[in-house]
Amino acid sequence: MNILNTLKVPDDRNLLADRIILVTGAGQGIGRAAALAYAERGATVILHGRKTEKLEQVYDEIEALGRASAIILPFDFEQATEANIAELADAIASQFGRLDGILHNAAWTYGPMPLEFHALEHWRTIMQVNLVIPAMLTRACLPLLKASPDASVIMTGDTHGHTPAAYWGAFAVAKAGVEVLVKIQAEEWEIYPNLRINALIPGAVDAPQRTKTHPGSNNRILPKPADLMKPYLFLMGPNSVGITGKTFDCQKGECP
Incomplete structure (x- = not known):
């Protein structure tokens, strides 16, 4: 049974009231849309991204909503160390004391290429941004998540990681690893009824990364990031309590 298609997200302006949610890659695309929806x-x-000016634009959009505040957290995952990740978690702890959700949306790819052209630096960067940092950031924020009565972590998968295909190389491997990570983490969190973790595969969407990886495609005919927010709201909100360790592929109709 398709869980996300059988449960509805209420059109409730207070669905996430008083929750503290970290969104990585919040400066554009799905990250921006999710930050605004939340x-x-x-x-x-908490708006994470590499470019301060993009985060400031999203911040201004949130302020214009007149609902809740936002803070900006510029941070380059490619250059991050374990100490940097700990400092980030400490900054959140000092200001809020808890974390009710994380949307791991930040991603990086050089675009399609044969494996024979993947240099060591390609592997290091792609694995770091797409898999290693989300894992380390979740670990560093675990005390903050445990402090929440209801915390949800959403990892972003990818079609090419779910169904591997030629030329997607390190990116596909990293995103396949995301799905494995979700299953393992969910099992380890079974002793914490207030914690859950799932993966969402948004599929093809008219977003900046799609333009980078498919420069010849007519991306304008694809769904906009804002069109995909229902599953992001459902999994982040209270109606998804008890759902954990799952991967939902929107392109296969598994997302509402």
């Missing part, structure tokens, strides 16, 4: 429903959103 803030519109009452959440205080």
Whole structure:
């Protein structure tokens, strides 16, 4: 049974009221749309991204909603160390004391290429941004998640990681690893009824990364990031309590 198609997200402006949610890659695309959707429903959103100017634009959009506040957290995952990740978690702890959700949306790819052209640096960067940092950031924030009465972590998968295909190389391997990570983490969190973790595969969407990986495609005919927010709201909100360790592929109709 398709869980996300059988449960509805209430059109509730207070769905995420008083929740503290970290969104990585919040400066554009799905991350931006999710940050706005969460803030519109009452959440205080921590906006992560590499470029401060993009985060400031999203911040201004959230402020214009007049609902909840946001804070900006510029941070380059490619250059991050374990100490940097710990400092990030400490900054959140000092300001909020808890974390009610994380949307791991930040991603990086060089675009399609044969494996024979993947240099060591390609592997390091792609694995770091798409898999290693989300895992380490979740670990660093675990005390903050445990402090929440209801915390949800959403990892972003990818079609090419779910169904591997030629030329997607390290990116597909990293995203396949995301699905494995979700299953393992969910099992380890079984002793914490207030914690859950799932993966969402948004599929093809008219977003900046799609333009980078498919420059010749007519991306304008694809769904906009804002069109995909229902599953992001459902999995982040209280109606998904008890759902954990799952991967939902929107392109296969598994997302509402």
